[in-house]
Amino acid sequence: xxxxxxxxxxxxxxxxxxxxxxxxxxxxxxxxxxxxxxxxxxxxxxxxxxxxxxxxxxxxxxxxxxxxxxxxxxxxxxxxxxxxxxxxxxxxxxxxxxxxxxxxxxxxxxxxxxxxxxxxxxxxxxxxxxxxxxxxxxxxxxxxxxxxxxxxxxxxxxxxxxxxxxxxxxxxxxxxxxxxxxxxxxxxxxxxxxxxxxxxxxxxxxxxxxxxxxxxxxxxxxxxxxxxxxxxxxxxxxxxxxxxxxxxxxxxxxxxxxxxxxxxxxxx
Amino acid sequence: xxxxxxxxxxxxxxxxxxxxxxxxxxxxxxxxxxxxxxxxxxxxxxxxxxxxxxxxxxxxxxxxxxxxxxxxxxxxxxxxxxxxxxxxxxxxxxxxxxxxxxxxxxxxxxxxxxxxxxxxxxxxxxxxxxxxxxxxxxxxxxxxxxxxxxxxxxxxxxxxxxxxxxxxxxxxxxxxxxxxxxxxxxxxxxxxxxxxxxxxxxxx
Numbered sequence: 079x080x081x082x083x084x085x086x087x088x089x090x091x092x093x094x095x096x097x098x099x100x101x102x103x104x105x106x107x108x109x110x111x112x113x114x115x116x117x118x119x120x121x122x123x124x125x126x127x128x129x130x131x132x133x134x135x136x137x138x139x140x141x142x143x144x145x146x147x148x149x150x151x152x153x154x155x156x157x158x159x160x161x162x163x164x165x166x167x168x169x170x171x172x173x174x175x176x177x178x179x180x181x182x183x184x185x186x187x188x189x190x191x192x193x194x195x196x197x198x199x200x201x202x203x204x205x206x207x208x209x210x211x212x213x214x215x216x217x218x219x220x221x222x223x224x225x226x227x228x229x230x231x232x233x234x235x236x237x238x239x240x241x242x243x244x245x246x247x248x249x250x251x252x253x254x255x256x257x258x259x260x261x262x263x264x265x266x267x268x269x270x271x272x273x274x275x276x277x278x279x280x281x282x283x284x285x286x287x288x289x290x291x292x293x294x295x296x297x298x299x300x301x302x303x304x305x306x307x308x309x310x311x312x313x314x315x316x317x318x319x320x321x322x323x324x325x326x327x328x329x330x331x332x333x334x335x336x337x338x339x340x341x342x343x344x345x346x
Numbered sequence: 347x348x349x350x351x352x353x354x355x356x357x358x359x360x361x362x363x364x365x366x367x368x369x370x371x372x373x374x375x376x377x378x379x380x381x382x383x384x385x386x387x388x389x390x391x392x393x394x395x396x397x398x399x400x401x402x403x404x405x406x407x408x409x410x411x412x413x414x415x416x417x418x419x420x421x422x423x424x425x426x427x428x429x430x431x432x433x434x435x436x437x438x439x440x441x442x443x444x445x446x447x448x449x450x451x452x453x454x455x456x457x458x459x460x461x462x463x464x465x466x467x468x469x470x471x472x473x474x475x476x477x478x479x480x481x482x483x484x485x486x487x488x489x490x491x492x493x494x495x496x497x498x499x500x501x502x503x504x505x506x507x508x509x510x511x512x513x514x515x516x517x518x519x520x521x522x523x524x525x526x527x528x529x530x531x532x533x534x535x536x537x538x539x540x541x542x543x544x545x546x547x548x549x550x
Contacts, residue, residue, distance in 0.1 A: 239427040244393065245391065245416055246417070330395070
């Protein structure tokens with residue numbers, strides 16, 4: 079088995095299907111044709127760029143360039159988490175909480191994977207580092223975004239019950255305890271579901287890719303397992319960090335609930 | 347037996363407030379809505395950022411951790427918050443006095459098993475007073491404690507607060523719109539005028 083290279087015509091054919099979908103949306107007045115086309119164009123540009131960047135990176139293996147690329151990935155993930163918050167924190171916290179917790183979880187787990195588990199040499203070899211980090215960041219991002227949004231939304235709506243507990247002498251951590259648990263659970267559910275249905279309902283993207291590229295299915299399955307475990311650990315760690323920092327930030331030094339630190343909802 | 351004292355407390359909307367309510371005394375505060383009555387109470391218990399100092403007896407607010415302070419100055423907000431499904435878990439464990447307290451407010455013992463979602467506004471208000479008193483605060487801050495109650499239940503609430511004030515020697519700071527309530531219960535009366543708390547003229 080070997081990789082069959084895709085020509086421009088093959089991709090154009092696949093792109094034609096998206097065009098067909100957009101036409102369908104236009105004829106049926108679904109109103110999403112514009113968004114379909116923009117998203118398709120974005121993914122085409124972004125992936126081709128990434129391909130080019132990785133080609134250069136693989137040839138040079140320059141640590142500084144690799145570090146730069148990982149930082150770009152992290153900062154984009156940070157923006158994405160912030161954009162998904164209905165009530166985001168004012169100031170640098172709005173960006174910082176998500177970005178910091180993703181940095182802590184995704185980077186440390188990727189590091190563990192390339193140094194100890196897979197044992198790549200040198201450990202920053204981009205062929206392993208970048209795809210692993212990408213998978214981890216992408217999934218951690220989902221977990222962190224859902225958990226944080228859940229936390230701030232519930233705090234926003236639950237002011238009465240949080241303050242009722244403060245008034246009876248609870249400390250900040252008790253007062254927001256049940257909301258914090260709910261938020262964490264919400265952040266973890268997608269990855270737990272993905273693990274449970276992997277291989278039966280869905281053939282995970284990474285495994286599909288490796289099989290198409292000619293890897294033996296057992297090798298592909300092992301890598302997929304590794305990735306899934308890493309992703310769940312990363313998502314868990316990231317969500318815990320985000321919810322912990324976020325819930326602390328909801329209270330000030332006198333343990334008052336400070337909803338004024340959250341922005342009011344805008345078009346979401 | 348503790349006095350409640352405010353020293354240059356600065357809530358939003360009001361000029362600095364200094365006053366004291368002796369142990370076992372009653373202070374009535376009225377004023378147009380939006381004048382800052384609720385904000386003053388929230389500042390005392392330190393739920394909103396504010397400057398100044400408050401004392402219960404000899405204990406200064408700044409010397410206590412906020413949870414400890416809030417346990418001592420019990421605030422009954424106009425709208426009560428509930429965080430569990432049934433009434434019981436909101437009360438501290440045990441206590442025979444609780445049952446007596448609930449009875450005085452017109453509830454049977456089985457109220458502790460009731461679902462919070464099915465309580466009426468008035469029931470919530472009375473139950474939140476019982477819940478607050480079960481934690482034995484040294485001072486009581488009441489924000490429109492009888493606003494949603496029929497005359498029978500209003501009388502029950504007034505009697506329970508009176509009992510608590512006299513037996514525990516608690517300082518009571520009562521914010522109310524109802525001029526007749528003040529006449530019924532007596533106590534010192536203040537009113538908010540143009541950002542200041544001033545003594546209310548005796549009714550003609």
